[in-house]
Amino acid sequence: xxxxxxxxxxxxxxIWLDASEAILLGSEAPIGDGADPPGVRRVLSQVPPHxxxxxxxxxxxxxxxxxxxxxxxxxxxxxxHLIGVYLRExxxxxxxxGTVVIMGPGPVHGRLxxxxxxxxxxxxxxxxxxxxxxxxxxxxxxxxxWRDLNGSAPERRLPANAAAR
Numbered sequence: 001x002x003x004x005x006x007x008x009x010x011x012x013x014x015i016w017l018d019a020s021e022a023i024l025l026g027s028e029a030p031i032g033d034g035a036d037p038p039g040v041r042r043v044l045s046q047v048p049p050h051x052x053x054x055x056x057x058x059x060x061x062x063x064x065x066x067x068x069x070x071x072x073x074x075x076x077x078x079x080x081h082l083i084g085v086y087l088r089e090x091x092x093x094x095x096x097x098g099t100v101v102i103m104g105p106g107p108v109h110g111r112l113x114x115x116x117x118x119x120x121x122x123x124x125x126x127x128x129x130x131x132x133x134x135x136x137x138x139x140x141x142x143x144x145x146w147r148d149l150n151g152s153a154p155e156r157r158l159p160a161n162a163a164a165r
Contacts, residue, residue, distance in 0.1 A: 010127070011098035014146040015090070016137055017112060018104050019047045019083060022090045023139070025146045026098075040139070041093060045086040048079055083108070091115040099127060101149060103134040 013026040022043040087108070094100055094116055102109045102116070113131035120127060137145075 011095070012146065012149040013095055013098055013100050014142060014149060015094070015100065015102045015109075015112065016104055016134065016142055017090060017102070017109060018106060019086075019108050020045055020049065022086075022112075023142060024090070024093055025142055026095060027150075040143075043086075043090055043093065045082070047082045047086055048075075050079075083111070087112050087115045091119055096123070096125060097127065099149075100129045102129070102131045103137070105133065105135055109133065 011027055013024065015025075016023045022045070024041040024043070025039060027039055090112060100113075100116055102113050104112075110131050113129055116129055120129070
């Protein structure tokens with residue numbers, strides 16, 4: 001009777017993103033601009049935030065607009081274009097092997113998962129890609145979650161006064 005080999009451990013890349021920033025954590029992630037620790041990469045987007053309308057806006061029905069398209073539609077189309085550019089940039093930074101876990105608020109994390117799946121289909125890759133909703137997380141929380149996904153032991157430090165005992 002022969003035993004099957006255990007599957008090789010696949011590295012995990014953790015991505016937290018919203019429309020303004022993406023944080024990539026992975027063992028082989030390139031080092032940032034010096035401010036980020038090794039394995040962490042931050043990507044800022046150029047996507048303008050949604051602004052809520054304030055007050056009532058009145059348009060004179062006798063005046064026709066000359067442009068045809070509603071200015072709000074133009075702003076929204078521009079925003080959608082910039083989100084697409086931003087998601088393609090982040091998807092380009094994801095390593096080609098290993099498991100990918102994408103987290104974040106709103107629908108943007110799901111769109112990135114679809115972008116990564118489409119890139120994998122184009123390159124005939126097969127890997128696990130998970131997209132889960134999550135609120136704002138600190139970098140320490142993200143690192144702990146990434147270590148848990150990789151099966152690494154958490155960083156343990158003694159309190160400052162423990163050495164005196």
